[in-house]
Amino acid sequence: MDLPVIESKPSPSGACQAGGCGADNGRMAGAGLPDALRARVQDHPCYSEEAHHHFARMHVAVAPACNIQCHYCNRKYDCANESRPGVVSELLNPEQAVRKALAVAAAIPQMSVLGIAGPGDPLANPERTFATFRGLALKAPDIKLCVSTNGLALPDHVDELARHNIDHVTVTINCVDPEIGEQIYPWIFWQNRRIHGRAAAAILIERQQRGLEMLVARGILVKVNSVLIPGVNDRHLKEVSALVKAKGAFLHNVMPLIAEAAHGSFYGVMGQRTPTPVELKALQDECAGAMNMMRHCRQCRADAVGLLGEDRGAEFSLDKIAAMDIDHDAALAARLEWRAKILAELEAKRAAVSSQPAQLIRFQPPASRPAAEAVGRPVLMAVAAKDGRVASHFGHAKEFLVYQASSAGASLVGQRRADAYCSGAENCDDDAALLDRTLAALAGCEVVLCSRIGYEPWGRLAAAGISPNGEHAMEPIEQAVMAVWHEMLAAGKLAAGPAAAKRA
Amino acid sequence: MALEIIERCVNCRACLPLCPNRAIYEAQPHLLIDGDKCTECLGDFRDAQCAAICPIEGAILDELGEALNPPGSLTGIPPERWAAAQAAIAAR
DSSP: OOOOOGOOOSSSTTTTTTGGGGGGGGGGTTSOHHHHHHHHTOOTTTTTTTTGTTEEEEEEEOOOOOOOTTTTTTOOOOOOOSSTTTTTTSSSOHHHHHHHHHHHHHHHEEEEEEEEEESSSSSSSSSHHHHHHHHHHHTTTTTEEEEEOTTTTHHHHHHHHHHOOOOOOEEEESOOOHHHHTTOEEEEEEETTEEEEEHHHHHHHHHHHHHHHHHHHEEEEEEEEEEEEETTTTTTTHHHHHHHHHHHHSSEEEEEOOGGGGTHHHHHHHHOOOHHHHHHHHHHHHHTTTTTTTTOOOOOEEEEEEEEOOOOGGGGGGHHHHTTTOOOHHHHHHHHHHHHHHHHHHHHHHHHHHHOOOOSSSSSOGGGGOTTTTSSOEEEEOEEEEETOOOOOOGOSSSSEEEETTTTEEEEEEEEEEOOOOOOOOGGHHHHHHHHHHHTTTTTSSEEEEBBOHHHHHHHHHHHOOOOOOEETTSHHHHHHHHHHHHHHHHTOOOOOOOOOGOO | OOOOOOOOOOOSSSSGGGGGTEEOOSSSSSSEETTTTTOTTTTTOOSSHHHHHHOSSSSOOOOOOSSSTTTTTTTOOOOHHHHHHHHHHHHH
16 A cells, blocks of 8 residues: 655755755656646656656657757667667658557557657658647547657747647757857758858757747747756756746756767767766756756657657557557547546545645654654665566666655656666676676665565675665555665664765 | 769658759658759759758769768768777777
8 A cells, every 4th residue: 555645745845955956856747736737747757757657658750850960869860779869660651650659559558648759850840740640639639749859940830839739849958058059069951051050059049949938938838858968068057957947948857968989979979978877966956956857757769669667669560550450449448547547546645645744744654753854864776666666676677766865755866777687597697797787877876676686686786885675665666765764864874964985 | 963862861851842843752762863853953042952951971962973961071070080980889
């Protein structure tokens, strides 16, 4: 049974004392939002952290053309087995995309959102993008429609987006200063010319900002994505965050640059450094004082399918969906039933929380509860999660959600990718190298929560100063995280002040 | 005079709606230009539109076989740097 008291509702005062002002912002899509706004994001996994545990999305790759070049992108988008933005396995025309979306929506009742995110720019392919939306809206009116754009063509299409009931638009805004922009964007295609350098960046920035203002004026929810590029825009993104917040953006998603030579991007080939998880979190925390920050982005492919942490795209290739026999009415009914069930559960959770006195909101075993509030420093814990619970075997986890636990409650602050290292006894040599990488990915975390863990990784984690914990299998994440934090507090491990020496 | 799309094309179709002569058409394995219709945009635009939006260096050639977007001109990656990176990857 869920213990409702662990919901970390932002408290009216004192929420900032331990974890910085960002501590509660990751929860904005839960308890902290006005009802009308919450209703618009509660089943959108990319706009609500709470929703992403329960609802799935898919991207359809109908938009291959682009009108700008970004230094983190290589336009050879054909790639079957990597998980990063801008790559796809097969390009679809609008009719194929609608067929695929309906097949996914029939097989996965959690599906609530269809997004178009490339592999180019959706608004540089307006006919294909809007034809896809029209087709799906007719046959699956319950599915939310969503686009992600670089913003160059956005002002030209805001009216059409509104006409198609598109309630969520993501604009990638990496800078508001052309001097920085020219280091990110080598060129744009604008008014029948290819324009290079600072002039190109200035036009792009002006169009992005105008598009943002127009969307907000129409009441469309805007998420701003920014790629954190060390040495290029890292010191600038706080200004970007404050500006887009002032203009009415709903949510800011700062993502780490992905740059590898093998991808063929400018940054990859030129050896541009990528940010560490610690740098990313520091910037997100800095921005979080003023802005709602998204912490659960998985930087998915332009043809991703499923819950955010998984990719089921391979199950729905054109070949495979051609062979599927689908009852669309039954599928619609199943989706509505799922949605009603989950939303009722979340509502019950919220109601239970709001009926409690504010100071009891946090999960605190009465026996170990300290006399004074706000003692105990914040602790980062990695969680091998599934559906909002501590539910993965350490060796099978493909990613870990990172929660910050403090006296203010538990909040998601990021996620770290890991290759599932346990693939069977015959591969144990490879497993050792993979375990090394997982350990590196967990840097800064003091605890790993998982459903089970093997003997060897247990020892390696402990040696690295990370406590493995398998005692909270199947518990809701926040409950488990706070229980462990209170155990550490009671054991005297959380003396206030800078983090323990082992984190250095 | 006519331009030509060669096998480097990734089929992004960005050029397709821009051609004032509708000379570009979908084909396998990549888009092609009908040489009888292509005017290199002379009289319509200052720059040949397909080459002005194409993101792939060396995908569009003029009638002399020269790339309108030579290596390094779009990505900003110096060709020798690109070659070194490819060699390093091949050696892995």
